[in-house]
Amino acid sequence: MSDSSRDTAEGAGWGTAEHGAYKRLMPHKVEKVSWLNPKTLWVSRNGVVASWFGDPTGRTRTRWVAQRAAAGAPADKVVRRDDPDRFSFLVIGDTGEGDDPQYAVVPGFLKIGQDTRFAVLASDVIYPVGGADDYGTKFFRPYQDYRAPIYAIPGNHDWYEDLGGFMRVFCDDVPALAPEPAPRPLSRAWLRSLLWHRPRENDGQRLDEARALRGSSAQQAVQPGPYWAIDSGPVRIIGIDTGLLGTLDAEQGAWLRELSQGPRPKILITGSPLYVDGEHHPCAIDGGGTVDGIVRDPAHHYVAAIGGDIHNYQRYPVQVDGRTIQYVVSGGGGAFMHATHTIPHISVGKVTEKDFRCYPLRGDSLAFYSRLYGRRLHLRRFFTLTEAEGTAVIAERLGIPPTRTPGGPARVTRRTRLVASLLGAGGRPDRTSRFRLPVRKIYTQLFSPSSATYSPPFFKCFLRLDVTPETVRLRCYAATGNRAQEIDPPVEDEVTIPLA
Incomplete structure:
Protein backbone atom coordinates (compact mmCIF):
# COMPACT_ATOMS: atom_id res chain seq x y z
CA MET A 1 0.00 0.00 0.00
CA ALA A 339 -10.29 24.33 3.62
CA THR A 340 -9.77 22.03 6.58
CA HIS A 341 -7.19 24.23 8.32
CA THR A 342 -10.02 26.52 9.51
CA ILE A 343 -11.62 23.67 11.49
CA PRO A 344 -11.15 24.47 15.21
CA HIS A 345 -9.95 22.14 17.94
CA ILE A 346 -12.67 19.50 17.96
CA SER A 347 -15.03 19.20 20.90
CA VAL A 348 -18.53 18.43 19.65
CA GLY A 349 -20.97 15.60 20.33
CA LYS A 350 -18.44 14.10 22.76
CA VAL A 351 -15.99 13.79 19.85
CA THR A 352 -12.51 15.02 20.72
CA GLU A 353 -9.57 16.00 18.57
CA LYS A 354 -8.12 12.54 19.18
CA ASP A 355 -11.17 10.90 17.56
CA PHE A 356 -11.60 13.33 14.65
CA ARG A 357 -10.24 12.68 11.15
CA CYS A 358 -10.05 14.92 8.10
CA TYR A 359 -8.51 15.03 4.63
CA PRO A 360 -6.64 17.00 3.56
CA LEU A 361 -4.73 17.34 6.80
CA ARG A 362 -4.99 20.83 8.24
CA GLY A 363 -1.31 21.57 7.58
CA ASP A 364 -1.62 20.53 3.93
CA SER A 365 -4.75 22.65 3.57
CA LEU A 366 -2.93 25.68 4.98
CA ALA A 367 0.04 25.15 2.66
CA PHE A 368 -2.34 24.72 -0.30
CA TYR A 369 -4.13 28.01 0.38
CA SER A 370 -0.94 29.90 1.17
CA ARG A 371 0.38 29.00 -2.28
CA LEU A 372 -2.87 29.96 -3.97
CA TYR A 373 -2.90 33.37 -2.30
CA GLY A 374 0.80 33.85 -2.96
CA ARG A 375 0.26 33.31 -6.67
CA ARG A 376 -3.00 35.18 -6.91
CA LEU A 377 -1.77 38.26 -5.04
CA HIS A 378 1.78 38.10 -6.48
CA LEU A 379 3.19 37.83 -2.95
CA ARG A 380 4.71 34.36 -3.10
CA ARG A 381 7.68 35.09 -0.87
CA PHE A 382 5.38 36.32 1.90
CA PHE A 383 2.42 33.93 1.68
CA THR A 384 3.88 30.62 0.57
CA LEU A 385 4.33 28.08 3.37
CA THR A 386 5.93 24.71 2.91
CA GLU A 387 3.91 21.70 3.94
CA ALA A 388 6.26 21.28 6.92
CA GLU A 389 5.66 24.89 8.01
CA GLY A 390 1.92 24.42 7.63
CA THR A 391 2.01 21.28 9.77
CA ALA A 392 4.11 22.94 12.47
CA VAL A 393 2.07 26.13 12.80
CA ILE A 394 -1.22 24.19 12.89
CA ALA A 395 0.17 22.03 15.70
CA GLU A 396 1.11 25.20 17.61
CA ARG A 397 -2.20 26.99 17.10
CA LEU A 398 -4.35 23.99 18.02
CA GLY A 399 -2.08 22.58 20.71
CA ILE A 400 -1.91 19.15 19.06
CA PRO A 401 1.02 16.96 17.99
CA PRO A 402 1.87 17.10 14.28
CA THR A 403 -0.25 14.63 12.35
CA ARG A 404 2.71 13.93 10.09
CA THR A 405 6.31 14.27 11.24
CA PRO A 406 7.88 16.98 9.05
CA GLY A 407 10.64 15.72 6.78
CA GLY A 408 12.91 18.66 7.54
CA PRO A 409 13.29 21.59 9.90
CA ALA A 410 10.12 23.65 10.22
CA ARG A 411 10.66 26.59 12.52
CA VAL A 412 7.50 28.54 13.35
CA THR A 413 8.36 32.18 12.67
CA ARG A 414 6.48 35.43 12.98
CA ARG A 415 5.76 35.28 9.24
CA THR A 416 4.31 31.77 9.36
CA ARG A 417 2.16 32.74 12.35
CA LEU A 418 0.91 35.84 10.53
CA VAL A 419 0.10 33.94 7.34
CA ALA A 420 -1.66 31.24 9.34
CA SER A 421 -3.70 33.87 11.13
CA LEU A 422 -4.62 35.70 7.91
CA LEU A 423 -5.83 32.41 6.44
CA GLY A 424 -7.89 31.52 9.51
CA ALA A 425 -5.84 28.53 10.68
CA GLY A 426 -7.48 26.69 13.55
CA GLY A 427 -10.59 28.86 13.37
CA ARG A 428 -9.22 30.78 16.36
CA PRO A 429 -9.84 34.54 16.55
CA ASP A 430 -6.88 36.77 17.36
CA ARG A 431 -5.74 40.35 16.75
CA THR A 432 -5.56 39.82 12.99
CA SER A 433 -9.02 38.25 12.70
CA ARG A 434 -10.57 41.38 11.23
CA PHE A 435 -8.13 41.05 8.31
CA ARG A 436 -8.77 37.35 7.74
CA LEU A 437 -8.81 36.37 4.07
CA PRO A 438 -11.65 34.23 2.65
CA VAL A 439 -10.86 30.53 2.26
CA ARG A 440 -14.32 28.97 1.96
CA LYS A 441 -17.21 29.77 -0.34
CA ILE A 442 -16.23 33.41 -0.88
CA TYR A 443 -12.76 32.28 -1.97
CA THR A 444 -14.32 29.75 -4.33
CA GLN A 445 -16.45 32.46 -5.91
CA LEU A 446 -13.53 34.84 -6.31
CA PHE A 447 -10.51 32.71 -7.11
CA SER A 448 -11.47 29.23 -8.35
CA PRO A 449 -10.77 30.25 -11.98
CA SER A 450 -7.10 30.77 -11.05
CA SER A 451 -4.75 28.48 -12.96
CA ALA A 452 -3.24 27.45 -9.62
CA THR A 453 -6.45 25.55 -8.88
CA TYR A 454 -5.67 23.14 -11.72
CA SER A 455 -2.19 22.08 -10.57
CA PRO A 456 -1.72 19.03 -8.29
Whole structure:
Protein backbone atom coordinates (compact mmCIF):
# COMPACT_ATOMS: atom_id res chain seq x y z
CA MET A 1 0.00 0.00 0.00
CA SER A 2 1.35 3.44 -0.91
CA ASP A 3 2.10 6.15 1.63
CA SER A 4 -0.77 8.44 2.58
CA SER A 5 -0.61 12.08 3.59
CA ARG A 6 -0.37 10.89 7.20
CA ASP A 7 2.91 9.16 6.37
CA THR A 8 4.93 11.48 4.13
CA ALA A 9 4.73 14.75 2.23
CA GLU A 10 5.17 12.78 -0.99
CA GLY A 11 2.17 10.65 0.01
CA ALA A 12 0.17 13.88 0.20
CA GLY A 13 1.20 14.72 -3.36
CA TRP A 14 3.77 17.41 -2.62
CA GLY A 15 7.08 17.66 -4.44
CA THR A 16 8.05 17.25 -8.08
CA ALA A 17 5.95 14.14 -8.67
CA GLU A 18 4.90 12.98 -12.12
CA HIS A 19 1.45 14.20 -12.99
CA GLY A 20 -1.21 11.58 -13.58
CA ALA A 21 -2.59 10.31 -16.86
CA TYR A 22 -6.09 11.61 -16.11
CA LYS A 23 -5.80 14.36 -18.74
CA ARG A 24 -6.15 11.70 -21.44
CA LEU A 25 -9.71 11.15 -20.22
CA MET A 26 -10.70 14.79 -20.54
CA PRO A 27 -12.33 16.49 -23.53
CA HIS A 28 -10.00 18.40 -25.83
CA LYS A 29 -11.55 21.66 -24.66
CA VAL A 30 -12.70 22.12 -21.06
CA GLU A 31 -14.89 25.05 -20.08
CA LYS A 32 -13.88 25.81 -16.50
CA VAL A 33 -16.55 27.06 -14.12
CA SER A 34 -15.74 30.72 -13.47
CA TRP A 35 -17.44 32.37 -10.52
CA LEU A 36 -15.96 35.69 -11.65
CA ASN A 37 -18.23 35.61 -14.68
CA PRO A 38 -21.34 37.77 -14.03
CA LYS A 39 -23.37 35.40 -16.20
CA THR A 40 -22.48 32.45 -13.93
CA LEU A 41 -23.39 34.43 -10.83
CA TRP A 42 -26.70 35.50 -12.36
CA VAL A 43 -27.84 32.02 -13.40
CA SER A 44 -26.88 30.71 -9.92
CA ARG A 45 -29.12 33.18 -8.11
CA ASN A 46 -31.96 30.87 -7.03
CA GLY A 47 -30.47 30.02 -3.64
CA VAL A 48 -30.33 33.71 -2.74
CA VAL A 49 -33.79 34.36 -4.17
CA ALA A 50 -35.23 31.45 -2.14
CA SER A 51 -33.70 32.79 1.06
CA TRP A 52 -35.27 36.21 0.40
CA PHE A 53 -38.75 35.33 -0.86
CA GLY A 54 -39.37 31.77 0.33
CA ASP A 55 -38.07 28.39 -0.78
CA PRO A 56 -40.36 26.65 -3.32
CA THR A 57 -38.31 23.45 -3.62
CA GLY A 58 -40.52 21.44 -1.25
CA ARG A 59 -43.57 22.03 -3.43
CA THR A 60 -41.61 21.40 -6.62
CA ARG A 61 -40.17 18.19 -5.17
CA THR A 62 -43.67 17.00 -4.28
CA ARG A 63 -44.73 17.54 -7.90
CA TRP A 64 -41.73 15.57 -9.20
CA VAL A 65 -42.47 12.71 -6.79
CA ALA A 66 -46.15 12.66 -7.77
CA GLN A 67 -45.21 12.54 -11.45
CA ARG A 68 -42.88 9.57 -10.81
CA ALA A 69 -45.59 7.78 -8.81
CA ALA A 70 -48.09 8.26 -11.66
CA ALA A 71 -45.51 6.73 -14.00
CA GLY A 72 -45.30 3.58 -11.86
CA ALA A 73 -42.41 4.26 -9.49
CA PRO A 74 -42.75 2.24 -6.26
CA ALA A 75 -44.79 4.07 -3.63
CA ASP A 76 -42.21 3.41 -0.91
CA LYS A 77 -39.38 4.68 -3.19
CA VAL A 78 -37.25 1.63 -2.38
CA VAL A 79 -34.85 0.11 -4.92
CA ARG A 80 -34.58 -3.59 -4.07
CA ARG A 81 -31.31 -4.96 -5.40
CA ASP A 82 -30.25 -8.56 -5.74
CA ASP A 83 -26.90 -8.12 -4.01
CA PRO A 84 -25.26 -10.79 -1.83
CA ASP A 85 -24.73 -10.43 1.92
CA ARG A 86 -21.12 -9.42 1.19
CA PHE A 87 -20.74 -6.63 -1.33
CA SER A 88 -19.06 -3.24 -1.84
CA PHE A 89 -20.15 0.16 -3.13
CA LEU A 90 -18.63 3.60 -3.67
CA VAL A 91 -19.68 7.05 -2.45
CA ILE A 92 -18.40 10.23 -4.07
CA GLY A 93 -19.68 13.75 -3.51
CA ASP A 94 -19.73 17.14 -5.25
CA THR A 95 -18.22 15.98 -8.50
CA GLY A 96 -19.44 17.93 -11.45
CA GLU A 97 -17.18 20.81 -12.43
CA GLY A 98 -15.88 18.84 -15.43
CA ASP A 99 -12.28 20.02 -15.06
CA ASP A 100 -8.91 18.68 -13.88
CA PRO A 101 -9.81 18.00 -10.21
CA GLN A 102 -12.88 15.95 -11.19
CA TYR A 103 -11.08 13.89 -13.82
CA ALA A 104 -8.07 13.39 -11.52
CA VAL A 105 -10.32 11.27 -9.27
CA VAL A 106 -11.41 8.95 -12.08
CA PRO A 107 -8.40 6.58 -12.41
CA GLY A 108 -8.40 5.72 -8.70
CA PHE A 109 -12.19 5.57 -8.61
CA LEU A 110 -12.17 3.01 -11.43
CA LYS A 111 -9.36 0.94 -9.93
CA ILE A 112 -10.75 0.78 -6.39
CA GLY A 113 -14.30 0.38 -7.67
CA GLN A 114 -13.79 -2.32 -10.28
CA ASP A 115 -15.49 -5.01 -8.16
CA THR A 116 -18.15 -2.81 -6.54
CA ARG A 117 -21.87 -3.34 -7.18
CA PHE A 118 -22.87 0.33 -7.53
CA ALA A 119 -21.90 3.90 -6.69
CA VAL A 120 -23.73 6.82 -5.08
CA LEU A 121 -23.15 10.49 -5.94
CA ALA A 122 -23.79 12.53 -2.81
CA SER A 123 -24.77 16.11 -3.73
CA ASP A 124 -24.01 18.58 -6.57
CA VAL A 125 -23.78 16.24 -9.53
CA ILE A 126 -23.47 19.18 -11.95
CA TYR A 127 -22.09 22.72 -11.55
CA PRO A 128 -22.99 25.52 -11.88
CA VAL A 129 -26.78 25.05 -12.26
CA GLY A 130 -27.47 21.37 -12.99
CA GLY A 131 -28.13 21.90 -16.70
CA ALA A 132 -29.00 18.78 -18.71
CA ASP A 133 -26.49 19.53 -21.47
CA ASP A 134 -23.65 19.65 -18.91
CA TYR A 135 -24.09 15.96 -18.07
CA GLY A 136 -22.05 14.85 -21.07
CA THR A 137 -18.66 16.13 -19.89
CA LYS A 138 -19.43 16.22 -16.16
CA PHE A 139 -21.10 12.84 -15.61
CA PHE A 140 -21.33 10.46 -18.57
CA ARG A 141 -17.80 10.99 -19.89
CA PRO A 142 -15.80 10.79 -16.63
CA TYR A 143 -17.65 7.67 -15.41
CA GLN A 144 -18.14 5.94 -18.78
CA ASP A 145 -15.81 3.09 -17.76
CA TYR A 146 -17.43 2.43 -14.40
CA ARG A 147 -19.30 -0.75 -15.24
CA ALA A 148 -21.97 -0.65 -12.53
CA PRO A 149 -25.04 1.55 -11.87
CA ILE A 150 -24.73 5.03 -10.35
CA TYR A 151 -27.44 6.45 -8.09
CA ALA A 152 -27.49 10.07 -6.93
CA ILE A 153 -29.03 12.59 -4.60
CA PRO A 154 -29.19 16.21 -5.73
CA GLY A 155 -27.32 19.10 -4.17
CA ASN A 156 -28.28 22.75 -4.13
CA HIS A 157 -26.59 23.36 -7.51
CA ASP A 158 -28.72 20.64 -9.11
CA TRP A 159 -31.78 22.57 -7.91
CA TYR A 160 -30.78 25.86 -9.58
CA GLU A 161 -32.83 24.82 -12.62
CA ASP A 162 -35.67 23.21 -10.64
CA LEU A 163 -34.02 19.75 -10.81
CA GLY A 164 -35.05 19.17 -14.43
CA GLY A 165 -31.67 17.88 -15.65
CA PHE A 166 -31.23 15.59 -12.64
CA MET A 167 -34.69 14.05 -13.07
CA ARG A 168 -34.11 13.38 -16.78
CA VAL A 169 -30.81 11.60 -16.16
CA PHE A 170 -31.59 9.58 -13.03
CA CYS A 171 -35.37 9.15 -13.10
CA ASP A 172 -36.27 7.54 -16.43
CA ASP A 173 -36.17 10.71 -18.58
CA VAL A 174 -39.29 12.21 -17.05
CA PRO A 175 -40.98 15.08 -18.91
CA ALA A 176 -40.78 18.62 -17.60
CA LEU A 177 -43.28 19.76 -15.02
CA ALA A 178 -46.28 21.70 -16.23
CA PRO A 179 -46.18 25.44 -15.41
CA GLU A 180 -47.81 26.43 -12.14
CA PRO A 181 -50.58 29.03 -11.94
CA ALA A 182 -49.32 32.60 -11.80
CA PRO A 183 -48.93 33.84 -8.20
CA ARG A 184 -50.95 36.73 -6.80
CA PRO A 185 -49.45 40.07 -7.91
CA LEU A 186 -47.17 41.85 -5.41
CA SER A 187 -46.95 38.73 -3.19
CA ARG A 188 -43.61 37.23 -2.13
CA ALA A 189 -44.19 34.38 -4.56
CA TRP A 190 -44.80 36.90 -7.35
CA LEU A 191 -41.56 38.73 -6.57
CA ARG A 192 -39.75 35.41 -6.46
CA SER A 193 -41.17 34.42 -9.86
CA LEU A 194 -39.84 37.63 -11.40
CA LEU A 195 -36.28 36.81 -10.30
CA TRP A 196 -36.35 33.01 -10.57
CA HIS A 197 -33.89 31.39 -12.99
CA ARG A 198 -35.41 28.73 -15.24
CA PRO A 199 -33.73 26.35 -17.68
CA ARG A 200 -33.33 27.16 -21.35
CA GLU A 201 -36.12 25.84 -23.55
CA ASN A 202 -33.67 23.80 -25.66
CA ASP A 203 -31.62 22.43 -22.74
CA GLY A 204 -30.90 18.71 -23.07
CA GLN A 205 -30.58 18.42 -26.85
CA ARG A 206 -27.22 16.64 -26.46
CA LEU A 207 -28.41 14.33 -23.69
CA ASP A 208 -29.18 11.29 -25.86
CA GLU A 209 -25.72 11.43 -27.39
CA ALA A 210 -24.14 11.68 -23.94
CA ARG A 211 -26.12 8.72 -22.60
CA ALA A 212 -24.42 6.42 -25.11
CA LEU A 213 -21.20 6.80 -23.09
CA ARG A 214 -22.83 4.78 -20.29
CA GLY A 215 -25.08 2.72 -22.48
CA SER A 216 -24.48 -0.87 -21.37
CA SER A 217 -27.23 -2.69 -19.51
CA ALA A 218 -24.93 -3.24 -16.51
CA GLN A 219 -24.63 0.52 -16.02
CA GLN A 220 -28.31 1.34 -15.94
CA ALA A 221 -30.28 2.39 -12.87
CA VAL A 222 -33.65 4.11 -12.55
CA GLN A 223 -34.44 6.00 -9.34
CA PRO A 224 -37.96 6.41 -7.97
CA GLY A 225 -37.29 10.11 -7.37
CA PRO A 226 -34.80 12.63 -5.96
CA TYR A 227 -34.90 10.77 -2.62
CA TRP A 228 -34.91 7.01 -2.31
CA ALA A 229 -33.82 3.94 -0.36
CA ILE A 230 -31.74 1.00 -1.56
CA ASP A 231 -32.10 -2.39 0.09
CA SER A 232 -28.86 -4.16 -0.65
CA GLY A 233 -27.55 -7.23 1.16
CA PRO A 234 -27.96 -6.77 4.92
CA VAL A 235 -28.26 -2.94 4.88
CA ARG A 236 -30.66 -0.21 3.81
CA ILE A 237 -29.08 2.90 2.28
CA ILE A 238 -31.35 5.95 2.45
CA GLY A 239 -30.69 9.01 0.28
CA ILE A 240 -32.42 12.29 1.12
CA ASP A 241 -32.77 15.49 -0.89
CA THR A 242 -32.05 18.63 1.14
CA GLY A 243 -32.85 21.01 -1.73
CA LEU A 244 -31.64 24.58 -2.03
CA LEU A 245 -31.39 25.56 1.63
CA GLY A 246 -30.51 22.31 3.41
CA THR A 247 -33.90 21.29 4.84
CA LEU A 248 -36.52 18.56 4.28
CA ASP A 249 -40.14 19.13 3.33
CA ALA A 250 -42.81 17.55 5.53
CA GLU A 251 -43.71 14.85 2.99
CA GLN A 252 -40.12 13.67 2.67
CA GLY A 253 -39.72 13.84 6.45
CA ALA A 254 -42.71 11.54 6.96
CA TRP A 255 -41.29 9.13 4.37
CA LEU A 256 -37.89 9.17 6.12
CA ARG A 257 -39.48 8.33 9.47
CA GLU A 258 -41.40 5.44 7.92
CA LEU A 259 -38.43 4.01 5.98
CA SER A 260 -36.21 4.27 9.07
CA GLN A 261 -38.36 1.84 11.05
CA GLY A 262 -37.20 -1.70 11.73
CA PRO A 263 -34.04 -3.52 12.82
CA ARG A 264 -32.21 -3.49 9.48
CA PRO A 265 -28.92 -1.50 9.77
CA LYS A 266 -29.11 1.80 7.88
CA ILE A 267 -26.73 4.27 6.27
CA LEU A 268 -27.94 7.79 5.48
CA ILE A 269 -26.68 9.69 2.41
CA THR A 270 -27.51 13.39 2.54
CA GLY A 271 -26.67 16.55 0.64
CA SER A 272 -26.11 18.45 3.90
CA PRO A 273 -23.75 16.85 6.45
CA LEU A 274 -25.02 16.61 10.02
CA TYR A 275 -21.60 17.20 11.58
CA VAL A 276 -19.15 19.46 9.77
CA ASP A 277 -16.33 21.86 10.65
CA GLY A 278 -16.67 21.09 14.35
CA GLU A 279 -20.37 21.96 14.43
CA HIS A 280 -23.63 20.02 14.66
CA HIS A 281 -26.26 20.72 11.98
CA PRO A 282 -29.21 18.42 12.70
CA CYS A 283 -31.16 19.44 9.52
CA ALA A 284 -34.67 20.71 10.18
CA ILE A 285 -37.79 19.02 8.81
CA ASP A 286 -40.77 21.21 7.91
CA GLY A 287 -43.47 20.71 10.51
CA GLY A 288 -41.07 19.72 13.28
CA GLY A 289 -38.23 17.42 14.14
CA THR A 290 -34.82 16.95 12.56
CA VAL A 291 -33.05 14.42 10.38
CA ASP A 292 -30.50 13.76 13.11
CA GLY A 293 -33.28 13.08 15.58
CA ILE A 294 -34.36 10.24 13.28
CA VAL A 295 -30.77 9.02 12.86
CA ARG A 296 -30.15 8.98 16.62
CA ASP A 297 -33.31 7.07 17.52
CA PRO A 298 -32.03 3.64 18.65
CA ALA A 299 -35.11 1.97 17.17
CA HIS A 300 -33.94 3.00 13.68
CA HIS A 301 -30.50 1.32 13.79
CA TYR A 302 -28.47 3.87 11.84
CA VAL A 303 -24.74 3.17 11.83
CA ALA A 304 -23.53 6.07 9.63
CA ALA A 305 -24.63 9.35 8.06
CA ILE A 306 -22.62 10.53 5.04
CA GLY A 307 -23.09 14.03 3.61
CA GLY A 308 -21.72 16.01 0.68
CA ASP A 309 -21.80 19.79 0.03
CA ILE A 310 -18.50 20.59 1.81
CA HIS A 311 -15.59 19.76 -0.50
CA ASN A 312 -13.33 17.71 1.75
CA TYR A 313 -13.45 14.66 4.03
CA GLN A 314 -14.28 14.68 7.74
CA ARG A 315 -15.33 11.95 10.18
CA TYR A 316 -16.93 12.28 13.63
CA PRO A 317 -17.53 9.06 15.63
CA VAL A 318 -20.39 10.26 17.86
CA GLN A 319 -21.45 8.25 20.92
CA VAL A 320 -25.24 7.97 21.07
CA ASP A 321 -26.87 5.94 23.87
CA GLY A 322 -23.92 3.59 24.22
CA ARG A 323 -23.36 3.04 20.50
CA THR A 324 -21.26 4.86 17.90
CA ILE A 325 -22.68 6.52 14.79
CA GLN A 326 -20.11 7.55 12.19
CA TYR A 327 -20.90 11.01 10.82
CA VAL A 328 -18.92 11.58 7.63
CA VAL A 329 -18.40 14.48 5.22
CA SER A 330 -17.53 13.22 1.74
CA GLY A 331 -17.64 16.07 -0.75
CA GLY A 332 -14.16 15.84 -2.25
CA GLY A 333 -15.15 14.22 -5.53
CA GLY A 334 -14.14 16.95 -7.94
CA ALA A 335 -15.18 20.48 -7.01
CA PHE A 336 -12.80 23.07 -5.59
CA MET A 337 -11.33 22.10 -2.21
CA HIS A 338 -12.83 23.64 0.91
CA ALA A 339 -10.29 24.33 3.62
CA THR A 340 -9.77 22.03 6.58
CA HIS A 341 -7.19 24.23 8.32
CA THR A 342 -10.02 26.52 9.51
CA ILE A 343 -11.62 23.67 11.49
CA PRO A 344 -11.15 24.47 15.21
CA HIS A 345 -9.95 22.14 17.94
CA ILE A 346 -12.67 19.50 17.96
CA SER A 347 -15.03 19.20 20.90
CA VAL A 348 -18.53 18.43 19.65
CA GLY A 349 -20.97 15.60 20.33
CA LYS A 350 -18.44 14.10 22.76
CA VAL A 351 -15.99 13.79 19.85
CA THR A 352 -12.51 15.02 20.72
CA GLU A 353 -9.57 16.00 18.57
CA LYS A 354 -8.12 12.54 19.18
CA ASP A 355 -11.17 10.90 17.56
CA PHE A 356 -11.60 13.33 14.65
CA ARG A 357 -10.24 12.68 11.15
CA CYS A 358 -10.05 14.92 8.10
CA TYR A 359 -8.51 15.03 4.63
CA PRO A 360 -6.64 17.00 3.56
CA LEU A 361 -4.73 17.34 6.80
CA ARG A 362 -4.99 20.83 8.24
CA GLY A 363 -1.31 21.57 7.58
CA ASP A 364 -1.62 20.53 3.93
CA SER A 365 -4.75 22.65 3.57
CA LEU A 366 -2.93 25.68 4.98
CA ALA A 367 0.04 25.15 2.66
CA PHE A 368 -2.34 24.72 -0.30
CA TYR A 369 -4.13 28.01 0.38
CA SER A 370 -0.94 29.90 1.17
CA ARG A 371 0.38 29.00 -2.28
CA LEU A 372 -2.87 29.96 -3.97
CA TYR A 373 -2.90 33.37 -2.30
CA GLY A 374 0.80 33.85 -2.96
CA ARG A 375 0.26 33.31 -6.67
CA ARG A 376 -3.00 35.18 -6.91
CA LEU A 377 -1.77 38.26 -5.04
CA HIS A 378 1.78 38.10 -6.48
CA LEU A 379 3.19 37.83 -2.95
CA ARG A 380 4.71 34.36 -3.10
CA ARG A 381 7.68 35.09 -0.87
CA PHE A 382 5.38 36.32 1.90
CA PHE A 383 2.42 33.93 1.68
CA THR A 384 3.88 30.62 0.57
CA LEU A 385 4.33 28.08 3.37
CA THR A 386 5.93 24.71 2.91
CA GLU A 387 3.91 21.70 3.94
CA ALA A 388 6.26 21.28 6.92
CA GLU A 389 5.66 24.89 8.01
CA GLY A 390 1.92 24.42 7.63
CA THR A 391 2.01 21.28 9.77
CA ALA A 392 4.11 22.94 12.47
CA VAL A 393 2.07 26.13 12.80
CA ILE A 394 -1.22 24.19 12.89
CA ALA A 395 0.17 22.03 15.70
CA GLU A 396 1.11 25.20 17.61
CA ARG A 397 -2.20 26.99 17.10
CA LEU A 398 -4.35 23.99 18.02
CA GLY A 399 -2.08 22.58 20.71
CA ILE A 400 -1.91 19.15 19.06
CA PRO A 401 1.02 16.96 17.99
CA PRO A 402 1.87 17.10 14.28
CA THR A 403 -0.25 14.63 12.35
CA ARG A 404 2.71 13.93 10.09
CA THR A 405 6.31 14.27 11.24
CA PRO A 406 7.88 16.98 9.05
CA GLY A 407 10.64 15.72 6.78
CA GLY A 408 12.91 18.66 7.54
CA PRO A 409 13.29 21.59 9.90
CA ALA A 410 10.12 23.65 10.22
CA ARG A 411 10.66 26.59 12.52
CA VAL A 412 7.50 28.54 13.35
CA THR A 413 8.36 32.18 12.67
CA ARG A 414 6.48 35.43 12.98
CA ARG A 415 5.76 35.28 9.24
CA THR A 416 4.31 31.77 9.36
CA ARG A 417 2.16 32.74 12.35
CA LEU A 418 0.91 35.84 10.53
CA VAL A 419 0.10 33.94 7.34
CA ALA A 420 -1.66 31.24 9.34
CA SER A 421 -3.70 33.87 11.13
CA LEU A 422 -4.62 35.70 7.91
CA LEU A 423 -5.83 32.41 6.44
CA GLY A 424 -7.89 31.52 9.51
CA ALA A 425 -5.84 28.53 10.68
CA GLY A 426 -7.48 26.69 13.55
CA GLY A 427 -10.59 28.86 13.37
CA ARG A 428 -9.22 30.78 16.36
CA PRO A 429 -9.84 34.54 16.55
CA ASP A 430 -6.88 36.77 17.36
CA ARG A 431 -5.74 40.35 16.75
CA THR A 432 -5.56 39.82 12.99
CA SER A 433 -9.02 38.25 12.70
CA ARG A 434 -10.57 41.38 11.23
CA PHE A 435 -8.13 41.05 8.31
CA ARG A 436 -8.77 37.35 7.74
CA LEU A 437 -8.81 36.37 4.07
CA PRO A 438 -11.65 34.23 2.65
CA VAL A 439 -10.86 30.53 2.26
CA ARG A 440 -14.32 28.97 1.96
CA LYS A 441 -17.21 29.77 -0.34
CA ILE A 442 -16.23 33.41 -0.88
CA TYR A 443 -12.76 32.28 -1.97
CA THR A 444 -14.32 29.75 -4.33
CA GLN A 445 -16.45 32.46 -5.91
CA LEU A 446 -13.53 34.84 -6.31
CA PHE A 447 -10.51 32.71 -7.11
CA SER A 448 -11.47 29.23 -8.35
CA PRO A 449 -10.77 30.25 -11.98
CA SER A 450 -7.10 30.77 -11.05
CA SER A 451 -4.75 28.48 -12.96
CA ALA A 452 -3.24 27.45 -9.62
CA THR A 453 -6.45 25.55 -8.88
CA TYR A 454 -5.67 23.14 -11.72
CA SER A 455 -2.19 22.08 -10.57
CA PRO A 456 -1.72 19.03 -8.29
CA PRO A 457 -2.00 18.18 -5.50
CA PHE A 458 -5.80 18.50 -5.61
CA PHE A 459 -6.64 16.66 -2.35
CA LYS A 460 -9.72 14.95 -3.81
CA CYS A 461 -11.24 11.78 -2.35
CA PHE A 462 -13.96 9.13 -2.53
CA LEU A 463 -15.24 6.35 -0.26
CA ARG A 464 -15.43 2.59 -0.59
CA LEU A 465 -17.74 0.71 1.77
CA ASP A 466 -17.37 -3.07 2.12
CA VAL A 467 -20.47 -4.64 3.66
CA THR A 468 -20.75 -8.00 5.42
CA PRO A 469 -23.54 -9.31 7.69
CA GLU A 470 -21.40 -8.27 10.68
CA THR A 471 -19.63 -5.04 9.67
CA VAL A 472 -19.23 -2.16 7.23
CA ARG A 473 -15.64 -1.25 6.46
CA LEU A 474 -15.40 2.39 5.34
CA ARG A 475 -12.25 3.67 3.66
CA CYS A 476 -11.45 7.12 2.31
CA TYR A 477 -9.16 7.02 -0.75
CA ALA A 478 -7.17 10.03 -1.94
CA ALA A 479 -6.71 11.42 -5.45
CA THR A 480 -3.99 14.05 -5.76
CA GLY A 481 -3.60 14.33 -9.53
CA ASN A 482 -0.16 12.71 -9.36
CA ARG A 483 0.69 9.45 -11.09
CA ALA A 484 1.78 7.62 -7.94
CA GLN A 485 -1.62 8.06 -6.30
CA GLU A 486 -3.38 7.07 -9.54
CA ILE A 487 -1.54 3.75 -9.67
CA ASP A 488 -2.01 2.98 -5.98
CA PRO A 489 -4.62 5.26 -4.33
CA PRO A 490 -3.66 5.75 -0.67
CA VAL A 491 -6.10 5.15 2.18
CA GLU A 492 -6.45 8.38 4.16
CA ASP A 493 -8.87 7.02 6.77
CA GLU A 494 -10.44 3.70 7.66
CA VAL A 495 -12.99 2.55 10.18
CA THR A 496 -14.85 -0.73 10.72
CA ILE A 497 -18.47 -0.23 11.79
CA PRO A 498 -20.23 -3.09 13.60
CA LEU A 499 -23.76 -3.87 12.42
CA ALA A 500 -24.88 -5.75 15.51
